[in-house]
Amino acid sequence: MLRMTLNPRSTLVQQVISQLSEQIQAGEWPVGAKIPTEPRLVELLGVGRNTVREAVRALTHAGVLECVQGSGTYVRSTDELTGVVARKFGAAEVGHTIEVRRALEVEAARLAALRRTPEDLDRLDAALTARDAAWATGDTDIFVEADADLHVAVVAAAHNPMLAELYASVGAAIRASVAAAVGPAMRAGTHIDHGRLVAAVRDGDADRAAHEAGRFLEPPTRE
Amino acid sequence: MLRMTLNPRSTLVQQVISQLSEQIQAGEWPVGAKIPTEPRLVELLGVGRNTVREAVRALTHAGVLECVQGSGTYVRSTDELTGVVARKFGAAEVGHTIEVRRALEVEAARLAALRRTPEDLDRLDAALTARDAAWATGDTDIFVEADADLHVAVVAAAHNPMLAELYASVGAAIRASVAAAVGPAMRAGTHIDHGRLVAAVRDGDADRAAHEAGRFLEPPTRE
DNA sequence: CAGCCTAGAATCATGGGACGATTTATGGTG
DNA sequence: CACCATAAATCGTCCCATGATTCTAGGCTG
Incomplete structure (x- = not known):
């Protein structure tokens, strides 16, 4: 059993939470995998069962773990921000979510224009090509995913x-709540040329990149 | 004891978590207040102590509650997003936090120009006046707070x-981690006239409002 | 032999009790 | 009044028991 000798700063449960979080973060138990059973964790961590249960429960509420009675406990996500955002904004209006996305994407495009590396540009080109190819297939699902990939690449280039x-958390929240409703809408605005955004990023023109990014999500009109 | 007859959808612990969250959200136990002791909650909710403890632990990890051995359990925040953001980005570089703030503020300014109500304008004027007054005092702490109030007012006007x-969560994260370090920096950029931002919002000029909002946080230069 | 169905095992959910650690309140003593 | 020791209150940890749910293995039936 690997005792937690270091960091006597906090309670045992907190230490167990940290330990489990780190192992999940490190990929020891990938998403979807089953973590050891409660009795096993008890002997692995050298703590009582209640302590294990409280730690697991905390991570479950955070969206990191998922307990299935009779089966086991599974890793649901490596990131608890997504779970909290989804729980908090799951019932949010789609329009509000779009506006938040727009805020993040515009600034990301501006930063991407200033910081993109050659690798970023390669990835952007690949994503743009894939997006065009997906468009050609006419399959909405495939296209939406490819479109999302391109936007993620832009955000990643912002470093x-x-x-x-x-951005990822907000994206997951919108996808979880109203994926079907948004799909057609995104498709409608699709004719906008994303190539101009990529070109602006390549040129390092921050203002133009920001402007191009803002065009994708229709600026709201006065109510 | 108020049994939870409705919503048999999930586990008991989840119901207790929801129950506690709602009561906190409803202001039954304000921030800083002490919630009933564990034995008291046991009889109030009609569940076992382990169930209560797991629920409290989940909310503690989420940053909503705080347990002090020997004293009691207190409400730390009504919002768990702030806690997660702080834990996740507490060690983030200040520059990155500033960029996120900038992203949210610029879009908020744009939306505020389109949606501000007369009440919003009154609040903006008041905040602007208070900010100028705070500036006149020369007290950095007071000024920083007044400055933050103005920006919050702009975001609120975005509806x-x-x-x-x-925005609130990110603001709390930056304040918790490096309040001292940011104070002087904000003060240095203070000469920028926030009145122009408020004026743009009043005029309903979205692009000008967004541009003015972006000026406060220096656009990053190429690394 | 294939398919279904039941009995058992495995696993988490809940409840209860006990003791230690820490904080707070209380009361005595100088 | 100030200080300190004791007691009470409260959370932290651990253990055990039982119920509920899911998975699995084996047998039964056609």
């Missing part, structure tokens, strides 16, 4: 992990 | 609760 994680 | 909550 701001905080921005990227927030 | 997008999701945007507002994200």
Whole structure:
């Protein structure tokens, strides 16, 4: 049993939570995998069963784990931000979610224009090509996914992990709640040429990149 | 004891978590207040102590509650997003946090210009006046707070609760981690006239409002 | 032999009790 | 009044027992 000798700073449960989080973060138990059973964790961590249960329950509420009675406990996500955002904004209006996405994407495009590396440009080109190919297939699902990939690539090129994680969480929230309703809408605005955004990023023109990014999500009109 | 007859959808612990969250959200136990002791909650909710403890632990990990051994359990925040953001981005670089703030503020300014009500304008004027007054005092702490109030007012005028909550969470994260370090920096950029932002919002000029909002946080230069 | 169905095992959910650790309140003593 | 020791209150950890649910293996039936 690997005792937690270091960091006597906090309670045992907190230490167990940290330990489990780190092992999940490290990929020891990938998403979808089953973590050891409660009695097994008890002997692995050298703590009582209640302690294990409280830690598991905390991570379950955070969206990281999922317990299935009679089966086991599984890893649902490596990131608890997504779960919280989904729980908090799951019932949010689609329009509000779109506006938040727009806020993040515009700033991301501006930063991407300033910081993109050659690797970023390669990835952007690949995503743009894949998006065009997906468009050609006429399959809405495939296209929506390819479109999302391109936007994710833009955000990644901004080299701001905080921005990227927030964007991913918001994206997951919108997808979880109203994927079907948004699909057609996104498709309608599809004729906008994403190539101009990529070109602006390549040129390092921050203002133009931001402007192009903002065009994808229709600026709201006065109510 | 108020049995939870409705919503037999999930586990007991989840129901207790929801129950506690709702009562906290409803203001029954304000922030800083002590919630009933574990034995008291047991008889109030009609569940076992382990169930209560697991629910409390989940909310503790989420940043909503805080347990102090020997004293009691207290309400730390009504919003778990802030806690998660702080835990996840507490060690983030200040520059990255600023960029996220900028993203949210610029879009908020744009939306505020389109949606502001007369009440919003009154609040903006008041915040602007208070900010100028705070500036005149020369007290950095007071000024920083007044400055933050103005920006919060702008975000509130956007009438997008999701945007507002994200902004508040990010703001709390930056304040918790490096309040001291940011204070002087904000003060340095202070000479920028916030009155022009408020004026743009009043005029309903979205592009100008967005541009003015973006000026406060220096656009990053190429690395 | 294939398919279904039941009995058992495995696993999590809940409840209860006990003791230690820490904080707070209480009361005594100088 | 100030200080300190004791007691009470409260959370932290652990253990055990039982119920509910899911999975699995084996047998039964056609």
